[in-house]
Amino acid sequence: ESLETLLYTDRDFKHYEVIYFAFEGSNNNIEIDGYLYSFEEIAELFQGKLNGKILHFANTKELNLDQETAEYFLDVTGAKAISGYVNHTPILSTILDFHYFGLYQEYDDVIELVENLLEKHYALCSTMGFRLYY
Secondary structure, eight states: OOHHHHHHTOTTGGGOSEEEEOOEEETTEEEETTEEEEHHHHHHHTTTTOTTOEEEEOTTBBOOOOHHHHHHHHHHHOOSEEEEESSOOSSOTHHHHHHHHHHHHHOSSHHHHHHHHHHHHHHHHHHHTEEEEO
16 A cells, blocks of 8 residues: 555564565656655665565566665665566566575575576576666
8 A cells, every 4th residue: 555554554564574566667666556656765764674674576667776776775774685677578577586585585695595596597587687786
């Protein structure tokens, strides 16, 4: 419904290790309930509240951040990483997302996690343009 609901109403929010966003969006924005949020707005809203968490975007929103925006987001929110896909493909990223989340259960280090994901699903990661900012 809204980012505020996630932050202030969801009692389990503090226990989440991965937050999965499957929203529409373009460029530096995501659309939630008819409102466009920029990554800077999201960073300010989640200021200091994503410590140690990974924020992952389904391929319904192309994730192509410049280094400055990614660093700002990570610094302000405390997130461990941001991940998603650069390429808008006709298939949903759900299949690859589930492998990614499954590997997260095995690997705490995001570099090891992505190395294993690429080792097992390189063609799909490449086609979809998987990206990790950390």
